[in-house]
Amino acid sequence: MKPIQLLRARRRNGHWHWTDIAAYAYLGLGVVLMFGPVMWLVLSSFKTQASLLEFPPSLLPLSQQEVRVEGFPQPLPLFAATLDNGERRELAQIRRIGLIAQMVDPADPKRQYRVPTARLAPVRHLSFVTSNYTEPLQKFAFTRYLWNSVFVTTIATLITLLINSMAAYALSIYEFRGKTIAMLMVIGTLMIPITIILVPVYLVITKLGLVNSLWAVILPGAATPTGVFLLRQYMLTLPRDLIEAARMDKASEWQIYWRIVMPLAAPALAVLAIFSIMWRWNEFLWPLAVLTRSESFTLQIGLNAFQGELQTQWNYLLAMTVVSLVPVALVFVFLQRFIATGIANTGMK
Amino acid sequence: MAGLTLRDVRKAYGTVAVIHGVDLAIADGEFIVFVGPSGCGKSTLLRIIAGLEDVTGGEIAIDGHDVTRVPASDRGLAMVFQSYALYPHMTVYQNMAFALENMGLARAEIDARVRRAAGMLRLSDYLERKPKALSGGQRQRVAIGRAIVRDPKIFLLDEPLSNLDAELRVATRKELAALHAEIGGTMIYVTHDQVEAMTMADRIVVLRGGRIEQVGTPLDLYNRPDNLFVAGFIGSPRMNLLPVQVVSPGLVRVGEAGEPIKVATGPLATGASATLGVRPEHITLADGAADLTTTIDIVEQLGGDTYFYASAPGLPQITVRQNGQALRGRGETLPVRFEPAHLHLFDAEGAAVRPGV
Numbered sequence: 001m002k003p004i005q006l007l008r009a010r011r012r013n014g015h016w017h018w019t020d021i022a023a024y025a026y027l028g029l030g031v032v033l034m035f036g037p038v039m040w041l042v043l044s045s046f047k048t049q050a051s052l053l054e055f056p057p058s059l060l061p062l063s064q065q066e067v068r069v070e071g072f073p074q075p076l077p078l079f080a081a082t083l084d085n086g087e088r089r090e091l092a093q094i095r096r097i098g099l100i101a102q103m104v105d106p107a108d109p110k111r112q113y114r115v116p117t118a119r120l121a122p123v124r125h126l127s128f129v130t131s132n133y134t135e136p137l138q139k140f141a142f143t144r145y146l147w148n149s150v151f152v153t154t155i156a157t158l159i160t161l162l163i164n165s166m167a168a169y170a171l172s173i174y175e176f177r178g179k180t181i182a183m184l185m186v187i188g189t190l191m192i193p194i195t196i197i198l199v200p201v202y203l204v205i206t207k208l209g210l211v212n213s214l215w216a217v218i219l220p221g222a223a224t225p226t227g228v229f230l231l232r233q234y235m236l237t238l239p240r241d242l243i244e245a246a247r248m249d250k251a252s253e254w255q256i257y258w259r260i261v262m263p264l265a266a267p268a269l270a271v272l273a274i275f276s277i278m279w280r281w282n283e284f285l286w287p288l289a290v291l292t293r294s295e296s297f298t299l300q301i302g303l304n305a306f307q308g309e310l311q312t313q314w315n316y317l318l319a320m321t322v323v324s325l326v327p328v329a330l331v332f333v334f335l336q337r338f339i340a341t342g343i344a345n346t347g348m349k
Numbered sequence: 350m351a352g353l354t355l356r357d358v359r360k361a362y363g364t365v366a367v368i369h370g371v372d373l374a375i376a377d378g379e380f381i382v383f384v385g386p387s388g389c390g391k392s393t394l395l396r397i398i399a400g401l402e403d404v405t406g407g408e409i410a411i412d413g414h415d416v417t418r419v420p421a422s423d424r425g426l427a428m429v430f431q432s433y434a435l436y437p438h439m440t441v442y443q444n445m446a447f448a449l450e451n452m453g454l455a456r457a458e459i460d461a462r463v464r465r466a467a468g469m470l471r472l473s474d475y476l477e478r479k480p481k482a483l484s485g486g487q488r489q490r491v492a493i494g495r496a497i498v499r500d501p502k503i504f505l506l507d508e509p510l511s512n513l514d515a516e517l518r519v520a521t522r523k524e525l526a527a528l529h530a531e532i533g534g535t536m537i538y539v540t541h542d543q544v545e546a547m548t549m550a551d552r553i554v555v556l557r558g559g560r561i562e563q564v565g566t567p568l569d570l571y572n573r574p575d576n577l578f579v580a581g582f583i584g585s586p587r588m589n590l591l592p593v594q595v596v597s598p599g600l601v602r603v604g605e606a607g608e609p610i611k612v613a614t615g616p617l618a619t620g621a622s623a624t625l626g627v628r629p630e631h632i633t634l635a636d637g638a639a640d641l642t643t644t645i646d647i648v649e650q651l652g653g654d655t656y657f658y659a660s661a662p663g664l665p666q667i668t669v670r671q672n673g674q675a676l677r678g679r680g681e682t683l684p685v686r687f688e689p690a691h692l693h694l695f696d697a698e699g700a701a702v703r704p705g706v
Contacts, residue, residue: 239432239434241430241431241432241434242434242436244399244401244421244428244430244434245428245430245434245436245495246436246447247401247420247421247422248399248401248421248422248426248427248428248448249422249447249448249451249495249499250422250423250448250451250452250499251422251447251448251451252422252451255451259447260436263438264437264438266438
């Protein structure tokens with residue numbers, strides 16, 4: 001179905017039933033609730049630091065127009081002023097003393113006015129401050145953070161897929177003593193949050209001399225109980241005949257795993273890949289603990305660095321947040337169909 | 350190609366024994382059919398031969414070599430699964446080539462073997478298709494193709510025709526028999542359908558409850574069933590089994606008041622209960638003196654044959670087969686005679702009573 005048809009879909013063609021209206025209203029609310037903050041983030045990332053802190057806030061990235069006036073070295077901010085005689089004119093502000101502003105007419109620089117600030121309204125226009133993006137990417141090693149994040153996410157996801165699928169293969173295909181116990185223990189670790197094991201894992205990482213290395217971020221979380229469980233449930237649904245057929249076909253256990261089970265588990269692997277990418281990309285606490293040198297920062301830690309003790313550079317923070325969102329959003333857009341089919345096929349069949 | 354020997358093979362799941370000591374020798378090139386009702390252990394026995402199940406006791410030997418502890422992949426057997434078990438992510442070609450790749454054959458050799466098998470099974474046009482894009486019959490042929498490319502010692506087939514519709518099943522049955530004639534391998538075929546067993550087998554192994562009831566050629570089993578179970582299982586429609594009583598040596602009486610019938614009673618004592626078996630085609634319509642007088646319940650006209658389902662007081666329904674078109678209606682009396690040369694007598698335990706035994 002084409003998007004436009006989807007947007008015009010109704011219960012019966014050509015008729016508006018009240019359920020149509022209710023459905024659209026409900027869905028519209030959902031869009032606003034979920035997409036609104038993202039929209040706000042993207043639009044605000046193009047604002048100047050000043051207009052971010054402005055009250056009342058504006059949705060669009062507006063900035064005050066400035067004009068060059070003869071006789072003044074700096075460009076002057078432009079205001080719409082209501083003069084004493086009620087006339088409205090666009091004037092440039094030279095300076096401001098208390099509640100009175102000294103204004104000049106850009107068309108006629110010789111005429112100056114004194115206008116109370118209450119009768120001034122800034123003249124604004126839509127302008128996208130792209131330096132929010134370019135400056136941090138150039139000045140603050142943000143490309144480095146980006147690369148670190150990409151590296152961590154890619155490698156960690158590959159390792160996760162490999163390790164988890166191997167564990168899931170053993171737990172779903174083989175019969176051995178203690179299989180149930182092993183599975184229960186894997187699932188049991190789901191209940192232990194990272195905050196509890198943060199210190200012991202940190203000690204292990206320190207002993208291994210991995211602090212400030214990206215491997216310190218990659219390795220501890222490579223085996224995820226969720227992943228093992230997800231893949232195991234999926235592999236349980238694979239027909240046993242296929243594995244026995246492969247065994248009859250003289251395939252080694254590794255070949256059965258690699259050439260039969262892995263391709264067939266592709267939907268579940270895709271789901272786990274998406275999850276892993278999102279977890280790794282957004283991971284914050286653990287990298288914050290083990291990465292202390294700026295050149296090994298991941299994006300999320302880099303973003304945190306903008307939040308100073310005294311001052312937060314909101315414009316950079318928002319712009320870089322958008323940068324950090326884009327890859328995950330793209331991954332999601334391209335792989336989202338696997339999520340639906342994969343979850344539908346995982347376990348609950 | 351190879352022969353196979355099973356010696357006192359036993360299998361138990363925990364405390365539940367499912368195979369109770371099976372002894373069987375299969376000669377090289379034989380087409381053997383395991384047949385029996387569901388749950389009789391025929392599939393388990395096949396999986397034991399394949400190596401997919403461990404045995405609890407006993408010994409399996411292929412060509413005289415003990416393979417009891419050899420894993421499935423090293424036994425050199427090929428199996429066709431009931432579900433076909435085609436790898437859904439591989440094309441027909443890859444499905445057939447998989448085993449050969451695992452055997453480490455050269456690419457040219459693999460290609461030659463796959464194409465030869467595909468030609469034999471009329472699959473040449475479908476080699477690049479995935480199993481999903483094939484019909485049931487084609488999938489079935491791919492499953493067989495996957496087995497024959499390997500040139501295995503023994504083919505194992507686990508109800509390979511049960512997922513096909515009736516027409517295709519008959520056609521494929523003939524193809525399989527032709528294939529066996531062509532490649533001449535040892536085949537072990539499992540089915541619950543005694544017609545398949547009768548039409549294809551060199552020898553049939555009838556199983557029940559994890560035990561072999563009888564082994565023999567199809568006509569052996571048909572003409573000389575060892576026991577009541579085989580008598581009832583082989584042949585369609587079933588053999589008529591009537592309760593009788595021995596009135597004197599060589600003479601039994603059907604039911605309460607039937608005429609005495611001459612049949613070898615062997616060691617059975619006078620007054621003993623027994624079962625008389627007679628196949629539907631061995632009952633003739635009597636003109637004069639009848640062995641039994643029955644009443645027709647149902648008439649089935651097949652054109653070439655006529656089946657009467659008739660009843661007599663105190664007896665189970667009797668099936669009578671007549672060649673040609675016998676015009677008799679429901680409710681008519683049907684006096685019948687049993688052909689004395691084709692009577693089977695079974696003792697109270699169900700074992701066949703044979704003259705001179």
